[in-house]
Amino acid sequence: MLIRRKKGWEIPERDTTPQSVYQNRRQFLKGIAAGSIGATAASLPISSALAQGAASTADLYPVSRNPAYTVDRELTEKAKALTYNNFYEFGSHKSISQAAQAMNVRPWTVKIDGLVENPIEIDFEDLVRKMPLEERVYRFRCVEAWAMTVPWSGFPMKALVDFAKPLSGAKYVEMETASQKDTMPGLRQFWYPWPYIEGLTMAEATNELTMIATGIYGEELPKQNGAPLRLVTPWKYGFKNIKSIVRFTFTDQRPKSFWEDINSDEYGFWANVNPEVPHPRWSQAHERLLNNGESVPTRIYNGYGDYVADMYKGMENEKLFM
Ligand SMILES: Nc1nc2c(c(=O)[nH]1)N[C@H]1C(S)=C(S)[C@@H](COP(=O)(O)O)O[C@H]1N2
Ligand SMILES: [Mo]
Numbered sequence: 001m002l003i004r005r006k007k008g009w010e011i012p013e014r015d016t017t018p019q020s021v022y023q024n025r026r027q028f029l030k031g032i033a034a035g036s037i038g039a040t041a042a043s044l045p046i047s048s049a050l051a052q053g054a055a056s057t058a059d060l061y062p063v064s065r066n067p068a069y070t071v072d073r074e075l076t077e078k079a080k081a082l083t084y085n086n087f088y089e090f091g092s093h094k095s096i097s098q099a100a101q102a103m104n105v106r107p108w109t110v111k112i113d114g115l116v117e118n119p120i121e122i123d124f125e126d127l128v129r130k131m132p133l134e135e136r137v138y139r140f141r142c143v144e145a146w147a148m149t150v151p152w153s154g155f156p157m158k159a160l161v162d163f164a165k166p167l168s169g170a171k172y173v174e175m176e177t178a179s180q181k182d183t184m185p186g187l188r189q190f191w192y193p194w195p196y197i198e199g200l201t202m203a204e205a206t207n208e209l210t211m212i213a214t215g216i217y218g219e220e221l222p223k224q225n226g227a228p229l230r231l232v233t234p235w236k237y238g239f240k241n242i243k244s245i246v247r248f249t250f251t252d253q254r255p256k257s258f259w260e261d262i263n264s265d266e267y268g269f270w271a272n273v274n275p276e277v278p279h280p281r282w283s284q285a286h287e288r289l290l291n292n293g294e295s296v297p298t299r300i301y302n303g304y305g306d307y308v309a310d311m312y313k314g315m316e317n318e319k320l321f322m
Contacts, residue, residue, distance in 0.1 A: 056125065057124075057125055057128055057129075057214070057220055057228070058219070058220050060128065060129075060133060060153075060214075060215075060220075061153055061215050061218055061219050061220060062135065062153070062215075062218035062219070063133040063134055063135050063153045063215070063218075064134060064135065065134070065135040065136070065137070065151070066134045066135065066136050068136075069136035069137060069138065069209075070137045071137055071138070071139055071149055071303070073139065073149045073289075074149065074291060075137065075149050075150065075151065076148035076149050076150055076289070076290045076291050077290075077291055078217045080148070080290045080291060081148050081150050081216065081217070081225070081290065082097060082216075082217075082222055082224065082225065083095070083097045083224075084146075084290055085097055085100070085224045085225065086142065086238065086239075087100060087186075087224060087226070087243060088186045088189075088192065088196070089177065089179075089180075089184035089186040089187060089194075089196065089244075090103075090184060090185065090186055090224075091185065091186055092186070092189070096224060097222075097224040099185065100222075100223040100224040101223055101224075102183040102184075103178075103180060103183045103184065103223045103227070103244065104180060104183060105223060105227045105228050105244075106228075107123060107124075108123070108124035108125075108178075108228050108246075109121050109122070109123060109124070109246065110122050110123075110124055110127055110229070110245065110246060110247070110248070111246060111247045111248070111249075112160075112163075112164045112247075112248050112249075112250075113247070113248075113249050113250075114170070114174075114249035114250040114251045115166055115167040115169050115170040115250040115251060115252065116164045116165055116166050116167060116170070116250050117164075117165040117166075117167065118165065124228045124229060127160075127163075127229075128155075128214050128228075128229070130163065131154075131155035131159050131160070131163075131212075132155050132156070132159055133153060133154065133155055133214070133215075134153070134154075134155070135151050135152065135153045135215075135218070136151070136152055136154075136211065137149065137150070137151045137152075138150065138152060138209075138211075138232060138234040139234055139302050139303055139304075140232075140234060140238060140241075141234075141237060141238065141273050141287055141298065141302045142237065142238035142239075143237035143238060143239055143267070143271070143279060143284075144238075145282065145283075145284065145286065145287050145288060145298075146287065146288045146289075146290060147287040147288065147289055147290065147296075147298075148289070148290045148291075150216055150217070151216065151217055151218065152211055152213040152215070152216055152232050153213065153214060153215030153216065153218065153219075153221075154211045154212050154213035154214045154215060154229075154232065155211065155212055155214070156208060156210065156211060156212075157200075157205050157206065157210040157211060157212050157231070158205070158206040158207075158208070158210070160212055160248065161173070161202070161205055161206050164248065164250065166202070166250045167250070169252050170202060170250035170251065170252065171201065171202055171251070171252050171253075171254075172199050172200065172201055172202065172250070172251050172252070172253065172254055172255055173199060173200050173202065173205045173248055173249070173250055173251075174197060174198075174199045174247075174248075174249040174251055174255035175197070175198050175199065175200075175231060175242050175245050175247065175248055175249075176195050176196070176197055176242075176245065176246055176247040176249075177195050177196035177197075177242055177243055177244050177245060177246065178195070178244045178245075178246045179194055179195045192258070192262065193258060193261040193262065194258075195258075196242060196243070196258045197242075197255055197256065197257050197258050197261075198231065198239075198240055198241075198242035198255070198257045198258065199254065199255025199256075199257060199269065200231075200233070200240075201311075203311045204233065204308075204311060207307065207308060207311065208307065209233070209234060209235065209304060209307050209308065210231070210232070210233055211231075211232040212229050212230070212231060212232070212245075213225075213226070213229070213230050213231075213232045214228060214229050223244075225243070226241075226242075226243025226244050226245075227244060228244070229244070229245050230242060230243040230244065230245060231243075231245065234302055234304055235272060235273060235301040235302045235303075235304040235305075235307070235308045236270075236271045236272055236273065236302075237271040237272075237273060239257075239258075239259050239267065239271065240257075240271050254269060255269075256269075257269060265280060266279060266280050266281070266322065267322065268319045268322045269319075270312075270318060270319060270320045270321065270322070271321075271322065272301055272308075272312070272320050272321050273298060273299070273300070273301055273302040273321070274298075274300055274301070274320075274321035275297065275298035275299065275300065276300075276321075277321035277322060279322070284298055285297065285298060286298055
């Protein structure tokens with residue numbers, strides 16, 4: 001017998017509303033408090049922290065977990081997820097967490113441009129305080145066949161798309177990572193096509209699974225994991241999950257991503273997880289869990305086919321799985 005798991009939107013409203021209403025109200029009140037700092041002596045400590053340019057979104061976390069997105073795997077230990085990283089701007093190996101602490105993440109300006117009603121530049125803190133934050137536990141599968149399971153905090157990318165008000169001609173969203181020559185030694189590796197670029201179709205960007213993460217393990221996102229904001233598309237290989245984003249451009253042209261530009265025979269635009277389509281140099285049938293090195297079978301769309309497979313109907317001529 002086929003037991004169908006309930007999707008998020010099928011959970012009765014009474015099960016989800018009270019918590020989210022409470023959460024949004026709490027964030028709204030915090031927003032008011034933040035907006036009025038400096039007005040009273042009582043708010044002075046926060047005020048001076050802001051004046052020094054200190055990171056000041058820590059108050060937003062933890063956010064409430066959306067119970068629709070849990071998985072049947074153990075969470076990866078926090079220490080592992082925060083010290084085994086891929087972030088070529090800081091080096092082409094996995095031990096970049098120390099080097100990444102040099103990155104400047106305040107102030108952080110996010111540009112939204114291209115085919116939108118009103119192109120804008122917005123401070124990250126203003127942006128994140130407008131967005132509906134929640135926590136979701138997702139699987140994560142790197143194209144190199146390691147995998148983790150982590151609780152991301154952030155907001156559905158659809159909320160950012162709605163905020164951007166794309167014009168009808170927009171077909172893709174192109175995203176760009178910051179280029180900080182002074183803090184990112186990887187940028188001196190001139191043979192790479194910096195800056196790191198990634199892209200999604202509008203359908204992918206507005207799919208309910210697609211998140212902009214601003215936190216992990218109930219805290220602000222650490223620099224090595226892509227502070228202050230990064231993409232999370234759990235049904236795609238890890239390299240699609242672009243970190244430390246400074247630009248969202250709505251366009252009618254399919255973006256050429258960093259890895260596609262380096263080697264289009266090995267890395268494509270779609271990069272959907274599929275155990276049956278090997279990488280040219282290794283199998284994708286299994287994945288190694290960061291927790292204990294255990295090898296487990298990889299699942300089509302990384303287990304998220306119910307949410308995403310429909311988007312690729314009729315696209316059999318595309319290289320959907322690389
Ligand atoms: N800007 C940028 N984003 C990036 C990368 C990178 O090198 N630079 N690596 C990607 C790859 S290959 C993976 S597997 C994930 C790793 O995310 P994590 O370090 O948070 O696990 O980040 C992705 N995003
Ligand atoms: Mo990766």
